[in-house]
Amino acid sequence: MDEKSLHIVMFPWLAMGHLIPFFQFSKILAQKGHQISFISTPRNLDRIPKIPSDLSRNFKLVPLPFPKVEGLPEHAESSMDIPYQKAQFLKIAFDLLQQQLLSFLQTSTLKVDWIIFDYPSHWLPSLASTSRISTAYFSLFTAATQAFLGPPSLLLNPEVIRSMAEDYCRVPEWVPFESDIKYHLHEITKYAEGAVGNESGVSDTVRFLGSIDRCDLVLFRTCYEFEPEWFDLVCELYQKPVIPIGVLPPSQENDEFDEYENWGIIKKWLDEQRVNSVVYVALGSEAVLSQVELSELALGLERSGLTFFWAIRKSIAESTQFPNGFHDRIKGRGIVHIGWVPQVRILSHSSVGGFLTHCGWNSAIEGLTFGRVLIFFPVMNDQGLNVRLLTGKKLGFEIPRNEKDGSFTSDSVVESIKLAMVSEEGESVRANALEMKRVFGDKAKNDGYIDACVNTFLEMRKP
CATH class of the missing domain: 3.40.50.2000 (Glycogen Phosphorylase B;)
Structure with missing residues (x-):
């Protein structure tokens, strides 16, 4: 690999709404000449689209055997396989993939430059640092949604983290401009049924904020033109490099x-x-x-x-x-x-x-x-x-x-x-x-965001 080529590991959450955009992002990076190792469980890798034949040299699927966890149905490897009330059991199994992931990172014949990860794996930056691998948290949520969750500094003040459903039905104090972005009570009540954190021991709020706090770079699937005030706010809240990669618009040309x-x-x-x-x-x-x-x-x-x-x-x-x-x-x-x-x-x-x-x-x-x-x-x-x-x-x-x-x-x-x-x-x-x-739908604009992202990867990768 030359100096301008990267080996990037992708590690998405176990949901189709996360696997597919990670796959889209991977295809674009592979098309630009970068090596992709896309890691997930066997059933999920079978569900994603086929890798285009012209990218097969740059794009590899890496299956990790799915751990068995009491409380999860047999063969359930994705959020689509379970009722949302079982989401925390899926996160228990996901957390158990740590050792297998570390083994891949340590034994890869090709040096890993970056690992791009999803919100549940808040433990991943610490794991990657042992192998001097740069980490990028890839937010598949709007900047507005992530800003609503708050700054990583909330982790230092657990008593400030919302504890009542009604706490999510108000615009947070750290939003400095007029906003209507908040939950309705029925929405947060339903969300809490699958995100309370009692079974996995880690709430979704801690997973989100921990992932942001410990990574080297935050990527957003958004464009600055769409939500400029919210993007500026997350940059201020996170106090670390934050970049948009565009919206990864869908192509009408679909392999399936x-x-x-x-x-x-x-x-x-x-x-x-x-x-x-x-x-x-x-x-x-x-x-x-x-x-x-x-x-x-x-x-x-x-x-x-x-x-x-x-x-x-x-x-x-x-x-x-x-x-x-x-x-x-x-x-x-x-x-x-x-x-x-x-x-x-x-x-x-x-x-x-x-x-x-x-x-x-x-x-x-x-x-x-x-x-x-x-x-x-x-x-x-x-x-x-x-x-x-x-x-x-x-x-x-x-x-x-x-x-x-x-x-x-x-x-x-x-x-x-x-x-x-x-x-x-x-x-x-x-x-x-x-x-x-x-x-x-502006392909040139979205390509420009990806190119800027790659340049950031090259500038920030660890020697």
Whole structure:
């Protein structure tokens, strides 16, 4: 390897929403001539896209056997394999990968220059320092979300760390400007069910802040133009090098499309619809809907009178029931597809005008890359904070819910969909979303962020 070539280890958290952007980032770096060792467990490596043949020399998958942990179902290696209440057991298993990771770092025939890691592995910087390897924490969250969590100095004052759900429903004192970014009570209550830290012994807040505090560099999957005030704030809070790498916009060229046998059927149906007329509905790979929530959402889509394509997880379809006669009444106007679909290809289709989304950052990026107006239905984790950020930027409409228990009605679904898709009031919001295509979908701008990141890697790597 020459002086301008790097060996970079990738170590993402065990969730598809983390594995995929780490994989995207890895592909881009490999295309630029850097050697990538992508480390995860066997089942997760089987789930990610295939490595393009022209990158096979630079891009290696490294499987680590998954530790068995009491409390985790057999063969569960990802957050999509478990209910969110079991998240801490998955983190116990993840923490047990430390020794295997250290062994790889110490025995690699090619010197490791950097290891890019995810928030749960707060222990990784100390482990890497024994081998003089530089560490970069890669935030797959917005700068606004990370700023909301606070500065690493909170670790020195544990009594300051929020202990009550209500503490998360206020704008924190370290945010110096006007902000609406905070959780609603039902959101943080649900999040706490999977993040209390009782089983693994380490709360998510400590994992986040510890990862930031001990790493050499913080990377953000965002662009400065999108959230400048929040990016400036995290730089001030962290007191260490912080750089954006762009949003890693999805490509319409996806290795899996040709293998997806139903794409031709989906495309034919989309081709038959009017431009910007379809509402695409997808709530991610981990969201769980109750029977009441599914029924109200379904009735809202039906009563909106608009055309929609709803991609729904098989586990949700098997555990809940659609309202009586729903499928007959929407025939010809609505499609309910059970199972995985090529989301990027659907969002890129000209007939799609809006995206009803849980607003995970991955999905928000995909929708805005193609200029789709967003209809927000946050379900878990950071999604509520993302919704407040994007609503403040007037990029979509949130389906109104009871702040305490999260309940909502089909009428509120109808109102939000019509506001976003067809109302005169929503015209400016649709225009704002379309404008985001120029920010999120600008390949040259995003490439520039990656090049600046690589230069930082070269400048900061340890001899």
